[in-house]
Amino acid sequence: MRRWLLPALLLAGLIGAWQIAAGSGALAGALNLEPFLVPSPAEIGSSLWENRALLAENGWVTLREVLLGFVFALVAGLGFAVLLHLSETLRRASYPLLIASQTIPIIAIAPILVVWLGFGIWPKLAIVTLVCFFPITINTLDGLRATEPDAIKLMRTLDASRWQILRRVEAPGALPYAFSGARIAAVFTTIGALFGEWVGSNSGLGHQILLDNGQLETARMFAAVVVLSLIALSLFGLIALAERRIVTWR
Amino acid sequence: MTRDFLSVRGLRHFYGELQTIDGLDLSVPAHQVLGLVGPSGCGKSTLLELICGLREARAGEIAIGGDAGSAPERLARCAFMPQRDLLLPWFTALDNAALALRNRGAGKAASRKRAGELFERFGLAGFEQARPEQLSGGMRQRVAFLRTLLSDKPVLALDEPFASLDAITRAEMQEWLAARLAEDPRTVVLVTHDVEEALYLSDRVAVLSRRPARVVDSLAAPAPRAPDRDAAVTDQGFVAARERAMHALREAADRP
Numbered sequence: 001m002r003r004w005l006l007p008a009l010l011l012a013g014l015i016g017a018w019q020i021a022a023g024s025g026a027l028a029g030a031l032n033l034e035p036f037l038v039p040s041p042a043e044i045g046s047s048l049w050e051n052r053a054l055l056a057e058n059g060w061v062t063l064r065e066v067l068l069g070f071v072f073a074l075v076a077g078l079g080f081a082v083l084l085h086l087s088e089t090l091r092r093a094s095y096p097l098l099i100a101s102q103t104i105p106i107i108a109i110a111p112i113l114v115v116w117l118g119f120g121i122w123p124k125l126a127i128v129t130l131v132c133f134f135p136i137t138i139n140t141l142d143g144l145r146a147t148e149p150d151a152i153k154l155m156r157t158l159d160a161s162r163w164q165i166l167r168r169v170e171a172p173g174a175l176p177y178a179f180s181g182a183r184i185a186a187v188f189t190t191i192g193a194l195f196g197e198w199v200g201s202n203s204g205l206g207h208q209i210l211l212d213n214g215q216l217e218t219a220r221m222f223a224a225v226v227v228l229s230l231i232a233l234s235l236f237g238l239i240a241l242a243e244r245r246i247v248t249w250r
Numbered sequence: 251m252t253r254d255f256l257s258v259r260g261l262r263h264f265y266g267e268l269q270t271i272d273g274l275d276l277s278v279p280a281h282q283v284l285g286l287v288g289p290s291g292c293g294k295s296t297l298l299e300l301i302c303g304l305r306e307a308r309a310g311e312i313a314i315g316g317d318a319g320s321a322p323e324r325l326a327r328c329a330f331m332p333q334r335d336l337l338l339p340w341f342t343a344l345d346n347a348a349l350a351l352r353n354r355g356a357g358k359a360a361s362r363k364r365a366g367e368l369f370e371r372f373g374l375a376g377f378e379q380a381r382p383e384q385l386s387g388g389m390r391q392r393v394a395f396l397r398t399l400l401s402d403k404p405v406l407a408l409d410e411p412f413a414s415l416d417a418i419t420r421a422e423m424q425e426w427l428a429a430r431l432a433e434d435p436r437t438v439v440l441v442t443h444d445v446e447e448a449l450y451l452s453d454r455v456a457v458l459s460r461r462p463a464r465v466v467d468s469l470a471a472p473a474p475r476a477p478d479r480d481a482a483v484t485d486q487g488f489v490a491a492r493e494r495a496m497h498a499l500r501e502a503a504d505r506p
Binding site for chain 2: 161
């Protein structure tokens with residue numbers, strides 16, 4: 001509990017300062033804006049409550065994109081990492097391309113994906129999967145390759161097949177790496193979903209933020225942001241919890 | 251004369267251009283222990299890997315049980331115990347010990363039963379379900395040695411098995427290993443930095459030169475694996491053998 005105390009205090013302090021600055025109108029005055037454009041934390045809180053049905057409905061759409069996209073990336077990333085680990089030719093051919101592919105701004109290909117895949121859930125899933133795939137694959141591959149050469153030699157003299165070395169030594173050793181890749185990916189999921197929704201959709205929190213932007217509903221925009229970060233935070237927490245349950249030897 | 255079970259003839263090995271082993275000959279009769287001592291970096295570990303079939307030598311032959319076999323054939327007949335125990339932290343002590351049985355396709359329950367039967371004699375009773383990090387250094391080495399024995403290989407290659415232990419634990423472990431080898435004799439090649447350890451545990455000790463490694467001296471141990479280690483290592487014959495080995499080792503290290 002102790003390690004949460006300081007961040008919690010800092011957060012409370014920041015929210016308190018914001019409340020005073022925005023509630024008194026000082027912040028809006030300093031920015032030369034109408035006060036309703038600069039909502040205080042209390043106003044955002046009441047917007048969260050008043051719009052709970054709308055936020056839950058759009059939140060569910062985004063949550064589904066996030067979870068499904070993440071699961072696709074997890075399955076594809078772990079599978080691809082094992083494949084690259086087992087085939088040196090494949091690894092040498094695709095590793096540089098994999099790194100280079102990260103220079104492509106996902107936001108730029110989002111519109112293309114909408115053209116190809118339509119306005120439904122598929123382009124969003126594709127974007128979430130694309131942004132999550134890289135950290136999961138690279139971390140898992142690094143973990144598989146970090147196995148001590150002596151441990152592999154030992155397993156060979158203990159009559160282990162290639163598959164047994166992978167299953168009993170390399171894969172368990174790579175698990176903590178895979179988990180840290182998954183945690184990084186969890187943070188990217190909502191960004192991916194948001195891009196997908198901004199480019200073309202009629203539901204989801206990203207869609208709602210665009211509508212609220214047009215109507216200058218700043219409190220509700222903040223409320224949507226809160227829900228979005230709660231989604232990413234929960235996914236992050238879920239992965240950390242799974243890691244604690246599975247990687248018991250650390 | 252005892253027939254040699256393991257014999258190495260004219261072995262030469264290179265790492266790229268660097269010659270690590272030069273015309274090395276060794277022979278170990280069945281169920282005997284050959285100790286190898288030599289200056290640091292002289293290629294002892296490489297030699298063990300060659301014997302075990304983890305590498306193929308540039309020239310020369312390594313015969314086990316009379317057949318000069320290829321690396322995969324030797325791999326099937328040798329078990330290797332590395333310097334660090336390399337127990338897998340995600341397995342219990344019992345599952346670590348049973349690793350070779352599981353690799354050869356035995357069921358989980360059968361493997362655990364067979365490994366578990368030896369836990370008492372290995373001083374590990376009650377620690378079957380312990381994770382490696384919960385074990386002391388000496389216990390970890392015992393699990394590692396049990397894992398090596400359970401591979402059921404006729405040849406054991408031990409690479410400085412007790413180097414990481416403190417002096418008292420190391421002496422205890424030497425006596426313990428001597429007792430285990432008396433119960434379950436194997437043909438053993440033991441690499442160590444410790445001349446006393448080599449002379450106590452081995453039937454014969456070979457002193458290797460600096461890289462590229464050759465045998466510069468070979469001496470018979472006065473009292474291989476005597477039940478009372480402390481008495482054995484202070485005996486006059488033992489002390490004389492140790493001095494001779496130390497002398498050979500020092501000469502080997504100094505010679506360019």
